[in-house]
Amino acid sequence: MQSELTEEHRRIRDTLATFAEREIRPFAAQWEKDEAFPRAVMEKLGALGFLGVSFPERFGGAGADTLSQVLVVEGLARCDASVALSCAAHVSLSAGHIGAFASEQQQQRYLPAMLAGKKLGAWCLTEPGSGSDASAMRTRATLSGGDYLINGSKMFITNGNIADVYVVTAVENPEQGKGGISAFIVERGTKGLSNGRKIEKLGLRASDTGEVIFDNVTVPAANRIGPSGEGYRQTLKVLEAGRVGVAGFSLGIARAGFETAVAYARERKQFGRPIAEFQAIQWMIADMATRIDAAWLLILRAARLKDAGKPYGREAAIAKLFASETAMWATERAVQIHGGYGYISEFHVERYMRDAKLCEIGEGTSEMQRMIIAKSLLRDGYLPA
Numbered sequence: 547m548q549s550e551l552t553e554e555h556r557r558i559r560d561t562l563a564t565f566a567e568r569e570i571r572p573f574a575a576q577w578e579k580d581e582a583f584p585r586a587v588m589e590k591l592g593a594l595g596f597l598g599v600s601f602p603e604r605f606g607g608a609g610a611d612t613l614s615q616v617l618v619v620e621g622l623a624r625c626d627a628s629v630a631l632s633c634a635a636h637v638s639l640s641a642g643h644i645g646a647f648a649s650e651q652q653q654q655r656y657l658p659a660m661l662a663g664k665k666l667g668a669w670c671l672t673e674p675g676s677g678s679d680a681s682a683m684r685t686r687a688t689l690s691g692g693d694y695l696i697n698g699s700k701m702f703i704t705n706g707n708i709a710d711v712y713v714v715t716a717v718e719n720p721e722q723g724k725g726g727i728s729a730f731i732v733e734r735g736t737k738g739l740s741n742g743r744k745i746e747k748l749g750l751r752a753s754d755t756g757e758v759i760f761d762n763v764t765v766p767a768a769n770r771i772g773p774s775g776e777g778y779r780q781t782l783k784v785l786e787a788g789r790v791g792v793a794g795f796s797l798g799i800a801r802a803g804f805e806t807a808v809a810y811a812r813e814r815k816q817f818g819r820p821i822a823e824f825q826a827i828q829w830m831i832a833d834m835a836t837r838i839d840a841a842w843l844l845i846l847r848a849a850r851l852k853d854a855g856k857p858y859g860r861e862a863a864i865a866k867l868f869a870s871e872t873a874m875w876a877t878e879r880a881v882q883i884h885g886g887y888g889y890i891s892e893f894h895v896e897r898y899m900r901d902a903k904l905c906e907i908g909e910g911t912s913e914m915q916r917m918i919i920a921k922s923l924l925r926d927g928y929l930p931a
């Protein structure tokens with residue numbers, strides 16, 4: 547890993563690690579217990595420039611590459627996956643959608659505050675009845691005079707209860723299928739926007755997840771992102787880029803499990819020796835390291851293809867699939883290495899395992915990744931990038 551990183555990458559990774567070890571890791575367990583998202587941390591991350599790493603400098607970003615952004619989300623997930631998830635939804639989905647497809651005027655209006663951590667973003671695609679098949683969404687946007695009227699509801703939205711800026715997809719022209727979906731920016735405080743019941747989760751409990759309800763929400767036509775009917779195409783592109791980030795997020799959780807397990811195996815003695823001396827434990831550690839390494843290389847490949855402007859959809863799906871299944875597998879092994887102590891919250895690895903499950907579900911389930919990969923292989927053949 548070391549040799550793949552430039553000086554700038556290392557600087558970002560190390561500064562982030564210093565910050566996260568001091569300001570995030572010590573509080574992660576309590577935030578999860580309280581189910582409280584640490585909003586102040588987001589502002590600090592913004593002030594330190596970590597939210598805008600890969601955005602243009604004119605919006606307050608650093609203009610760095612995709613790998614730099616991956617290092618940020620990975621480093622955060624290593625210390626607290628809840629903070630990392632909220633950050634990823636804010637940066638790569640909400641601000642990412644605006645950064646890729648909104649007008650200069652819209653970008654000037656929203657991005658500087660979002661990248662500074664002063665305004666929090668949410669990205670609203672999933673609905674109670676549509677997840678993997680996002681095109682089956684039912685939220686409607688009806689043009690009336692110079693305004694759009696938005697009606698419907700969105701489900702499982704990260705930062706959904708606390709965001710300031712919502713990027714929302716809705717059906718504008720139902721007869722045009724996927725080509726009838728448009729994307730809009732809706733600000734918190736807009737009349738008719740509200741939240742549903744509290745959602746209790748398996749893991750990632752300090753990350754806010756909400757239902758967002760749109761009841762005759764009126765936004766000016768100028769709040770549409772890009773041309774009418776482009777919303778679904780934009781969504782696929784945002785998800786494609788987001789998958790590289792989710793792979794980094796998964797890798798961070800896997801590494802947290804790995805590092806904790808190795809430290810524990812060195813300390814814990816049974817039969818008069820540290821358990822790290824038993825071959826059964828050594829093999830688990832070796833397998834964890836091998837999968838983590840492989841996930842890293844897959845992420846590196848996808849990030850490089852993206853930055854080179856080459857097609858990277860298949861490689862992003864492969865990286866996301868492998869990294870997310872590695873996160874789940876490695877954290878389960880980490881619990882196993884801890885024995886009974888792995889099953890209690892004091893040793894954190896049970897939290898890592900609960901957090902890891904989301905990696906196989908969010909931003910396209912593992913089944914969806916396999917579909918994307920197989921479709922691409924069967925269409926284009928296997929051409930190693």
Ligand SMILES: Cc1cc2nc3c(=O)[nH]c(=O)nc-3n(C[C@H](O)[C@H](O)[C@H](O)COP(=O)(O)OP(=O)(O)OC[C@H]3O[C@@H](n4cnc5c(N)ncnc54)[C@H](O)[C@@H]3O)c2cc1C
Binds near residue numbers: 703904910
């Ligand atoms: C904590 C959390 C945060 C989230 N944050 C956001 C967010 O910020 N914004 C947002 O828009 N969404 C968000 N989501 C939603 C997430 O992206 C969806 O849950 C995910 O896409 C899966 O959709 P679904 O839950 O409707 O499952 P479904 O699509 O109903 O899938 C159920 C099962 O069926 C399988 N399946 C479905 N179709 C097929 C098929 N054709 N072939 C084989 N298997 C299939 C799936 O793989 C899965 O195993 C979040 C979810 C969670 C849990």
